[in-house]
Amino acid sequence: MLQIATDKIAHVIIRARDYDSGVNAWAHQGSRRQHGTRTELHDFIDSMNDDEQASLVAVMWIGRDSFEPEELAEAIATARAERTTPTADYLMGEPRLADLLEAGLEALGISPEDAEDALQKPV
16 A cells, blocks of 8 residues: 555656756756755755655656556555665656656556646646
């Protein structure tokens, strides 16, 4: 069972897409927008507790096909046991983070679009 709310994963997906598009569009201009998005994403992941971070890594691994959806508990345990760098650094080093998180959620039977849409609805 995931130990992170899907809205938190959706937030990471949205920010990872923003960061990735900023890297591609602004890399040669030293954009403050890109730096701000990177900092926000990094801080958001850092603010998660250990269970949430391990679940986030597990979802990414499932999206990368390193684990099957049925192996979620094993993936979470492995994420906890094999952590050698800060989780935010590890995840942000993955160039396809948003895509892999979406694929992981889908494999687990969770609609990433629904989670993202719920976050982006005006209040």
